Amino acid sequence: MSKVSINKLKKQFGDAVALEDFSLEIADGELVAFLGPSGCGKTTTLRMIAGFIEPTAGSIHIGETDVTNLPVHKRNTGMVFQRYALFPHMTVAQNVSFGLEMHNVSGKERDSRIATALDMVRMTSFRDRYPRQLSGGQQQRVAIARALAIQPKVFLLDEPLSNLDAKLRVEVREEIRSLQQNLGLTTVFVTHDQEEALAISDRMAIMYNGRVQQIGSPKELYDSPSNHFVADFLGRMSFFKGNLVANGRFVSEAGTNIQVASGQKVGRIGIRPERINVGAHPESDNVFDGWVESAAYLGSLIDIRLRLQGGDILNLHVPNNASSANTAIAPGSPLVASFRSSDCVLFAE
């Protein structure tokens, strides 16, 4: 495995810029997820790493080698496609064998590598089946085995789970993660599903409109989003536009006074719904009265929109636990909510 260095990568289709100023160092054995809404340039970036798309500008290094102008078949990346892309006229074993043949691996070594790869994804007993005789999850496992059998320098996956149903999605995701960690695979995992990205990655790159918004560990991105887009895209957050009137005191446009940690230039603040308590919690320096505007029962939690005096809306999550289970939370009823100033995230705009 190798590290990957992407430097100032840019792609333009005609006049439309699909990706701009993309720089990223992926460490040896690291899994980086590209996360963003549809059309933000994730696939384009991944395909430039694999060599299917030629960059308009910038460079890509795999290990120490500049691969920017290397054709696809010489890059030695292992790609897993959204729709599996197995060879329909070949058996499972033949599918895995194909890449080995292309790399001139023959005889005993090839057989043993096919066996290892299939064993890795628990598909050994299906080796003589054709792809159409397999379920979606099984096909994707074969595609993974096929990509890894050639011992690629980089493992690339483009929304590999999006055609699987919810349960299988989690199962295959966990398999990919454990394979990746056991084999120390340098991996790029493209997804538009934030839960998937959070669960699987060492670091993630959040993209929007062809630009990277923030790169960091899942915890960094969730707890300290650097801008409004990231905060809004990842999880839920209540936002208040306004100004700092004194150090540590923020007033929203609707007039709500909020204690925040000290900051420089602040135009907006945000608070995650799970950081808000029902009732006046002793550690909370922000306490508000409000009226429940709507309450959605989501099983493990109740999702509440609270209207504050002045009209600001606070979104909070009440866990469906033993203490809250009997509290009646109906639209129109009054509710006290509180949170700590240190849990507020500050944004410049």
Add this chain to the structure above:
Amino acid sequence: MMGYSFNHFDPMDLMVETFTLENYVKFFSDEYYRKVFISTLGVAALCTVFALVLGFPVAYFLAKTQSRYKSLFIVLLVFPLMVGNVVRAAGWMVILGNVGVVNATLMWLGITDEPIKFMYTPFAVIVGTTAVVMPYMILTLQSVLEGIDFSVEEAAQNLGATFATTFRRVVLPIAAPGVAAGTMLVFILCMNAYATPVLLGGTGLTMMAPSLYDQIAKASNWPFGAAMALVLIVTTLLLATLSNWLIHRNYVKTMGA
């Protein structure tokens, strides 16, 4: 018609109802008709091969192109189908005739001093027929190739295959059943071609369809004409069934029904 082919032909009474195999015996024992039959198969095979070899790259291009002119290409391709074969044959006469475009160019370039005889040769028939069937070939192949998930080709390249290897080991095998079906369609069209061989082949090359037409329309030998027609139809059907069977035997198990 099948019945007619077992009747007896009499120059005076024309058709005498009876049951005889004499028309078939005559067809297969007469050197001349055997030659007509064989050359029909040969010309059809050659035209099919040419259409396949020349049409495949075009079809592949059409199937893969993202160009906004794609529909224009397809319209251009379909356009000749709306012009009658006779008109197109006339076009080939202008191109291939002794004072035609090709000969004029060759003589002007000094490659030859006298016009080369293209018209009324097997060459003219093969060129003309290939051109007639080409759009059918391209359109069939295009729809077959368009059905192939492009990411399968990308997967092959990603695994280290060159374009040529990808084509040979992935595209062709997947496309094979469709290609075979398209090829068979074209072969059948070639076998049964009438206007093009008559107008471009003249007496230089006789094929089945014109020959049986002559038997019926000119010699008024309905029984023999009917026998020829039946031979043509049965050969066509046999080949179609055979190829269908081959396709199924080889691919149904892997590609699904």
